[in-house]
Amino acid sequence: MIKVEGLSKTYKNNNKEIYALKNINIEIKKGEIFGIIGLSGAGKSTLIRCLNRLEEPTNGKIFIDGKEITNLNNTDLRETRKDIGMIFQHFNLLSSKNVYQNIAFPLELEGLKKDEIDKRINTLLEYVDLEDKKFAYPSQLSGGQKQRVAIARSLANNPKILLSDEGTSALDPKTTKSILELLNKIRKEFGLTIVLITHQMEVIKDICDRVAIIEDGEIIELNTVEEIFANPKTKTATEFISTLKINTQEEINYQRKSGSKILRLSFVGENAKKPIVSKMVKQFDIDVNILSGNINELISTSIGNLVLEISGEDNQIEKAIDWLRKENIRLEVI
Numbered sequence: 001m002i003k004v005e006g007l008s009k010t011y012k013n014n015n016k017e018i019y020a021l022k023n024i025n026i027e028i029k030k031g032e033i034f035g036i037i038g039l040s041g042a043g044k045s046t047l048i049r050c051l052n053r054l055e056e057p058t059n060g061k062i063f064i065d066g067k068e069i070t071n072l073n074n075t076d077l078r079e080t081r082k083d084i085g086m087i088f089q090h091f092n093l094l095s096s097k098n099v100y101q102n103i104a105f106p107l108e109l110e111g112l113k114k115d116e117i118d119k120r121i122n123t124l125l126e127y128v129d130l131e132d133k134k135f136a137y138p139s140q141l142s143g144g145q146k147q148r149v150a151i152a153r154s155l156a157n158n159p160k161i162l163l164s165d166e167g168t169s170a171l172d173p174k175t176t177k178s179i180l181e182l183l184n185k186i187r188k189e190f191g192l193t194i195v196l197i198t199h200q201m202e203v204i205k206d207i208c209d210r211v212a213i214i215e216d217g218e219i220i221e222l223n224t225v226e227e228i229f230a231n232p233k234t235k236t237a238t239e240f241i242s243t244l245k246i247n248t249q250e251e252i253n254y255q256r257k258s259g260s261k262i263l264r265l266s267f268v269g270e271n272a273k274k275p276i277v278s279k280m281v282k283q284f285d286i287d288v289n290i291l292s293g294n295i296n297e298l299i300s301t302s303i304g305n306l307v308l309e310i311s312g313e314d315n316q317i318e319k320a321i322d323w324l325r326k327e328n329i330r331l332e333v334i
């Protein structure tokens with residue numbers, strides 16, 4: 001649905017060139033929820049804004065549903081943009097217009113008749129659960145309600161793609177969850193492809209199928225969310241994941257018994273259902289102390305993390321570690 005080839009973006013500031021994006025290559029499938037995560041200044045906004053040419057790429061090509069958009073003239077670009085809805089961190093609603101008028105705006109531009117607009121708006125408001133706010137003004141709505149209006153507006157022209165530029169960053173955790181649930185419903189029911197940028201790993205965990213990690217304008221890691229959580233390759237990915245592992249510090253500071261080893265195990269999908277710990281204790285002459293455990297529910301599967309202290313004779317500990325590896329348990333000796 002979206003193909004980005006060799007995309008670069010350079011800004012000029014006081015005759016100095018700033019490389020915001022360097023040679024980005026991504027392919028995003030139809031119906032996928034694709035996350036882009038990075039720290040402030042990494043290039044996330046520039047990247048997502050290039051996808052609908054709110055920002056003009058310096059180099060490279062972008063294809064939307066097979067059509068190259070990087071060489072379209074303004075008229076064709078306007079037409080293609082109807083396929084791409086967008087939501088923003090600060091909602092971008094017109095404050096002088098009520099909910100109805102905000103959503104009507106793209107429909108009026110399309111030249112729809114009044115009764116068609118009425119019908120479409122009623123359907124959209126029912127979909128985002130805001131029928132009772134039809135004539136409210138943005139200042140009378142909560143952040144979550146404003147984002148629902150913005151989502152309804154972005155869906156007005158039946159787009160194929162929805163871009164979210166930090167769409168949940170201004171919302172509290174509970175409201176964030178409800179907006180993410182709405183986005184997932186939209187993907188499921190309309191088959192929309194969703195690209196979202198965020199600096200919150202929680203958002204990636206809750207809703208994305210795949211994620212790209214961007215740093216200094218480059219993609220440093222790109223994989224399924226499951227794989228990134230189970231086997232992060234870069235320090236940045238590990239740091240983003242660790243923002244979700246509240247117990248990490250206590251584990252490391254734990255006063256370990258002399259001669260014991262502390263292992264962090266991660267179980268993906270089916271492995272999470274096997275009685276690995278009890279089997280290990282039966283087979284090897286070791287003691288096991290559970291220090292912490294958590295389960296991250298991803299959109300496709302769940303990943304369990306378990307931190308164990310194992311003690312006993314050195315050779316028994318080594319054999320137990322070898323056995324875990326043979327059982328395809330991902331493990332790290334901390």
Ligand SMILES: Nc1ncnc2c1ncn2[C@@H]1O[C@H](COP(=O)(O)OP(=O)(O)OP(=O)(O)O)[C@@H](O)[C@H]1O
Nearest residue numbers: 011013018020038039040041042043044045046047
């Ligand atoms: N219009 C501009 N003119 C000059 N430099 C810019 C412009 N927009 C962005 N940049 C620079 O490009 C780089 C990437 O910025 P971008 O806004 O894409 O990052 P980001 O990851 O979205 O950051 P944040 O999370 O803080 O919004 C930064 O170094 C930024 O200063």
